[in-house]
Amino acid sequence: MPRSAPPFTPTPPVPYSSPTVPVPCPLLELLSLAFLLCSWLLALSCCLSPWMERHLELVELEKVHVSLWSGCVVQDSVFSCKPHSSLLSLPLPLLLGRGLLLGALMSGAAAIAVTVPGLRLVHMPKCFGVAASGALKRRLRGCGAVLCVLSAVLEACPVSWAGYVTIRRYQEDTILEMIPRWDLGIGLFLGWTSAAVYMLTVGALWSSCREEGEVTAQRGRSMVQRDGARQEYV
Template identity: 35%
Template sequence: MLVYIGAWLCALATTISPQWLTMSTALLPVESYELGLWETCVVQDVGGMECRAYDSLLGLSSDLKLARILMCASLAVGMLGMLVAIPGLHLVNSCREHGGSQTKRTLTIKGGVLGVISGVLCLNPVSYMAHLAVIHFFDDKVPDVVPRWEFGDALFCGWAGGFLLIVAGLLLVTSCLCSQVEPQPVLQRRYQVMRTDVSFRKRSEYV
């Protein structure tokens, strides 16, 4: 679950970060440009940074629209997966009165599956934007003097977040499929032994 939460925070940082793609020009070496899902920024070497949000939603390219939709869907599915998986943890006692360990195991598996789906949804837009950057960077039709977009820090954060979401989901699913023992079998056996011992003493005293 800790890996799950950390991966979801990485996906959130990727979504709101403007550093999806970066570009620096030879004409203005003191300035670089950054492209994000919600805004574009101009960064100066002296430390200044100026960002501007996109003016129109309908005027965005289809790539940015698709990336926005998939990243928001990844965050929503990941949050739902965490809310479903937390009651299924062995440390949480909320479901023991309503179905026992079987209900907890089912909730944990569902949360893990949602985590895997969230990771896949996160990896798709990040990998697609990186693919477009590679295609445009090695395009022979574009002169060499023309600046090109390169990978930003948000892409690496998105890859890490999506991969960790998948890992966390698989860990939750496999931990439930491999564990077939009740959380408190030892206490139940001790209680049964104590009851048997008490009943045997009562019979001995009666005889």
């Protein structure tokens, strides 16, 4: 009798192995959050610290500090402060600095409130959906970067103007040498530092959004290749 041929068993297709997609590192996001908190605290210190100071040569070890809110006299490590009696008595750089510094603090607080939910380590509420969480987080970090730029501009403008006016008055030849002159206070340096850290925050946020966008695009290409390979096996 002729032997019957064995039944044909098709070879199962080799499962498609997708290429390894790198996972975006949250280091940039944590660094941007640290920069953002540091810059906001520096802005708050700038708002409370003296912007101008003057050394009185007639009285030994006595200094006069002028901030946005009060004027202080320091003698033998003893502070005697008095709030400004009227807004009209303030110089124009300090008067303008009050409004712009308060705006910078408010925009910085808004940047913190927007950036923190945009971090990948922070879970989004379920009402946003899982599919839209990645794009929404990138948009939130982008809004935080725009608010950081606004805060840096609002802070750098009055601080730079006050520093320019103080330096110009210090170098005036019409003032007698025996008259004490105003010098730059620590608040101006804190303001410049805060504006610089704000710009570092913008760079870190932009880099994190760009890195996550590239990883998302690479994942989309790998999914298209995977679906095409599955259709070939069918």
